[in-house]
Amino acid sequence: MTDAPDDSRGWESVPGADTLRGDRALPAVMTAGPTASAPGYAAGRPRRGLRKGAVIGIVAGAAALVLLVVAGGIGWSVGSDSHSADRPVQAFLQDVEGGRLTDALDAAGIDRDDDDVLLTDAAYAQANDKITAHRITSVDQGDDRATVHALLTQAGRSVPATFELERTGTDWGVFPVWELQPPSLGSVEVVVQGPTDSTVRVAGAEATTGELGAVALRAFPGSYEVSSEGGKWFAADASTAAVRGFGTPGTPVVLATTLTxxxxxxxxxxxxxxxxxxxxxxxxxxxxxxxxxxxxxxxxxxxxxxxxxxxxxxxxxxxxxxxxxxxxxxxxxxxxxxxxxxxxxxxxxxxxxxxxxxxxxxxxxxxxxxxxxxxxxxxxxxxxxx
Structure with missing residues (x-):
């Protein structure tokens, strides 16, 4: 300890609050510049910035990654949508609505024989009150089977329809491949009050009645003009047979005959x-x-x-x-x-x-x-x- 005055600046060096006003300059002690660094500490060096090429590479890589993720998501969405179980049903119904009956039959795997005189493009072109639009209402999709429910627009009315599909494999090992099972068709049923083997004309196609004077013909949704050909011996007034939707049995059309x-x-x-x-x-x-x-x-x-x-x-x-x-x-x-x-x-x-x-x-x-x-x-x- 010495009696020399202490030159170190302590709290007494801080100016009083009454001396700090906006119209006065700050004391020198408060505006002094930085002192030399303390021993043992070097002055800080400035950081080196990233090179321009590196920055571009990082940005490009990030952008590519984002694009890859987006493209992958879009691809998955598109692939899933195109392999949905309702797709074969949509294609089938669009063929029916467009009058492409042969394509619809092939797509659904519906077998035909010589008695199926109404399952032709020509016969279906003669029908009225056909399906004009459809809407898929639900898809119940399992591992190997799927059920698609739809509403058909026919003659201004909504007609429900159900379609069954089976899984037959996968595309790229990921997306299921669905095959439409043959839907049950409706039928035009005609009873001729006349002899066995009477000739019936339906939508321009001919058929022959059986032992009971009746004949049933598979048909797609629509209404069909029906008549009986009795030659010069008897006649019958023409009538109309309606087929509503798929798999619905038709109401028999009875053709009453009178002798000429x-x-x-x-x-x-x-x-x-x-x-x-x-x-x-x-x-x-x-x-x-x-x-x-x-x-x-x-x-x-x-x-x-x-x-x-x-x-x-x-x-x-x-x-x-x-x-x-x-x-x-x-x-x-x-x-x-x-x-x-x-x-x-x-x-x-x-x-x-x-x-x-x-x-x-x-x-x-x-x-x-x-x-x-x-x-x-x-x-x-x-x-x-x-």
Missing amino acids: DAGQQAATKAVDSWVDGCVAAQTATPDGCSFYAYGENPANTYTNQKWTLDTRPSVGVGDWSSRGWLVETRAPGSATFTAEFTGPSGRGTATAGPIDVNASGWITGFGDDGATFVPAVANGQTDSGS
Whole structure:
């Protein structure tokens, strides 16, 4: 310790608060420049900046990485979208809406045979009320199977439809490949109240009815004009068969037939021919006829047996029934039977009648020779005899 004054600046060197005002300069102690560095510490050196090429390389690499990530994301999104299970359904429905039925059938794997006369571009072009638009409503996609639900626009109405798909493999080992399974088609069902093997015309295509007078034809959604070709014998008013969506059974269209003038004349001729055949029989009990004679004596021998038609029955031909066009006897005819006999009592002439002649039955069809008549009763069955 010394008595010399301490030159070190302490708190007493800090100016008082009352001396610090905005119009006065700061004391020198507060504005002094930096002192020399303390021993052992070197003055700081300035940092070296990155070279221009390095900066460009880093920026380019980062940009490339970003582009790669973005491109990868876009590629994945596009690939996933293009391999979605609804894609085959979209393509199938677009072909149907565009009238490209052959392409639609091939895409869906729908097999055809000779009876599928409506599964052609030409037939479908004749249809009305076809699908005009569609909207996918949901996709239920599993590992190997998928179900796609859609709403079809048909004749101004929304019609639901369901499509099934199966996974058949992958593209690039990542994206699934889906195959549309053949959807169930609707059908045009026609019943002709006429003979078996009647010709039916649907949307310009021809088909033939079966044993029950019916025919069913697979068809895509739409409405189809239906008619029956009876030639000169009978006719039927045209009708329309509607096929709504996929897999929906159609409501049978019934074509009621009526005989033409030529058909009526042929039917009457067939009935008359049957009556004449019965009258021409040289027996008391003509086979397959509606009249007969009985009461003969088994001890006698009968010869020159003969039927004579006194009046011809009056008949009318009505609508088709389950067995044919119904023939009704409006007024019965009459016939008389005569025969010569010999026996224990001698010789003589036997007579029977007049006997009613009925001609009820059915006209079952037409051929080159005219109409075919089948009688409703034969001898011995609820008919008159004498």
